[in-house]
Amino acid sequence: MSDQSSQAEIVRNSLKRRYRKERRFRLYGMVAIFIALGSLFILFADIIGKGHTGFIKTTITLDVTLDSEMMYLDDPTDEDQRSMADFVAPIIDALQDHIPEAETAAEKRELGRLVGNYAASEVRDLLENNPDLLNTTQTIEFLAHDRVSTYVKHAGNPRYSIKLSEQQQRWVDELVEKGVIDTSFNDVLFSRGDSREPSNAGILGAIVGSLLTMLVTLAIAFPVGIAAAVYLEEFAPQNKFTDFIEVNINNLAAVPSIIFGLLGLAVFIGLFGMPRSVPVVGGMVLALMTLPTIIISSRAAIKSVPPSIREAAEGVGASKMQVVLHHVIPLAMPGMLTGTIIGMAQALGETAPLLLIGMVAFIVDVPTGFFDSATVLPVQIYLWASSSEQGFIELASAAIMVLLTFMISMNALAIWLRKRLERRW
């Protein structure tokens, strides 16, 4: 009796301590979740903070008098003359209208550096295509130089170093006030390929490259993945070789992606002599990489089709293949599609194997076919992130936002498909 009451005493006395422990344990769990979700939040905030200015371009709008004497150009259709002509002079002249204080040659040169490096070729192309514009005054919107752009967007931000001289800063302030320098939505980002100049660089080339690569991946991985899943679930005999195939698929799902790059390099490029840095090879490598994901999820989808359906079809005389083609695959299709979309989203974000097969080249032109040299969005991000120029870091963050938008919408599509189409038996 006394023994029992003393035991109860011990328990009662320890209760406080145990409840405290319980609360502490619970707190640890909450802290862990907080750390994980907080990191995600910081990651997004950091990228949006760095990248939102990438969607803004800085332009200088000038009334340029295309004076033939100033440019040393009488005939814009003559290629020799064009190559000798001075297309910068009219731009500087137009700037001088706004900044009359720049008079010496050195000051004029400084003034000319406010517009981007491609401004002169913009004037040249304009005249080449419209020779009648010679000796007229045109309102042209130029991209500002990267230094001007950085100054306009980030003056006062200690993370950015301003590389303009004090005089130039004053001029830029004046031009901004007059509305000559303005910022607007960066359509360049979505309409051009890579460039050496951040303000002139875009992700269109990378997006098209990604699209071409993904098409190849989809064309291979989707049918092959489904066929493999159907074979393993419906036809495979119970033997050693089937087990071996299954072990292989499970292991391939966990092989580091860079190993697939080695495979592509050695087999597709080395053995079959395919060209480097083309979407076809990239797509094939990514297809091999995503196949296990697609096979595993397709098998799960096939498994979830109830046996009664199969038995009913067999009962009315369908062959095994007819059962599979007419009933099992259509019923499992939503699940298969979901798995495929998730696999494709994975492939879309993959970088490492593509580095090895040479999709890291600096490519200005937007690719037009499966055998054109191309790069993809994640690789473009990698290239820009490794650049030392601040303008490219901004662009890399903007490109990350575009990439994440693509991936999130693909995953959302997969979730929607699953909710909408998947049947619960």
Added chain:
Amino acid sequence: MQTANLLPLVLVLAVVAYGLAYMRSRAVAAPLGGIRNLKALPFYYAARAALWCAIPALIVLAAWAGFEGKIIQGIVIASLPQETWPESAGEASLILSQISNVAAGKLNPEFVPEHIAGAASLLENLESQSRNFKAILVILIAILGAAFAWTRVAPHINARKNVETTLRRIFFVCAALAVLTTAGIVFSVIFETVRFFNRVPLSEFLFGTTWSPQTALRADQVGAEGAFGVIPLFTGTLLISAIALLVAVPVGLLSAIYLSEYASRRVRSTAKPVLEMLAGIPTVVYGFFAALTVAPFIRDLAEMVGLEASSQSALAAGLVMGIMIVPFVSSLSDDVINAVPQTMRDGSLALGATQSETMKKVIFPAALPGIIGGILLAASRAIGETMIVVMAAGLAANLTANPLESVTTVTVQIATLLVGDQEFDSAKTLSAFALGMLLFIVTLLLNVVALKIVRKYREQYE
């Protein structure tokens, strides 16, 4: 004709064969009194014709396209005068690119030695011949296949069986592709690795403590051989993976426990998918975050407390990688914790244990093997991760355990050695394949062990 144009052509031929065979089967059936007197539906006769038309032609096309380049190169090299034969693979690729440049008109034939110009015209000749032969052969095979199928449209032949057997074989080939991929990986690394170990002894590779894969331009240069000791790479990889696991295991495990035991249904249904998002973010994004935000932050922080930190520290890469693998740990732990039978939980609670005591003393020990399996899988993911370390960990092969210094990893070296222009046949390039082999073996072992543990654990409670 180009391969790219032949492919749609073959498909068009297959469609034509389908249509013709379909009409033929109906025509055959008509005098007999309708298609019910055929052994199979017209669709199957037609499908068989399409398969007969397309499959042999496509196989020939693929084989031809895969090997024509190599064979033509071989013939061109063999046609060169004996004294100019290349001595190494590097020289051969140089000569070949010169020849192909001349053939493509990028290089004026007058500027190159006569034998190169001769070889260039031979190359051009062979290529156009190969193109023509390929086109003729492929189209011929397609038509012959279709014609054969046409003759086999007869009421007593069961085309459905043929079609089904063929489809089944195609399905089998697709499944066996996984085996082929593994074989491809093994062979692609094994050949180069063997060649690498012909130059660098295995013992030096495995036990050497310096890694500087520079091959000299001149043979007599200092350090011409380069050093291929993998120890610094391995310690670097382990250091970063260890940091990553130190972050991921507690965070992942505790969040899994909280979500499965404590959280309300609403919290769980929002927190879980958000947590899974961490696994879906591309690694290049993590690399960007590690290199441009976390690494400078750590450097400044270390400077503030008077420590010296490299701008590319192992700590930055490891921390970010840890965040990346949190969902692997948490979702696998979640699975195994949920797999522990509810009776064990109820029994413990009925005896008066608190929830945390039940967790720590009953469920956790029972789930431990599965959790260890999950951690091993996460570790293999960390070891094989490339982009974060390429962008944030640096290239210097320091043999150090200081997380504030920059280290390099196996994957970083593979990527840097193989990106850009490669010298064929140099120990430097080959070493990347040896590293790939090492990485493949290590991750494979980890995966096999982990999967075995997880499976065994599952069986225990089923």
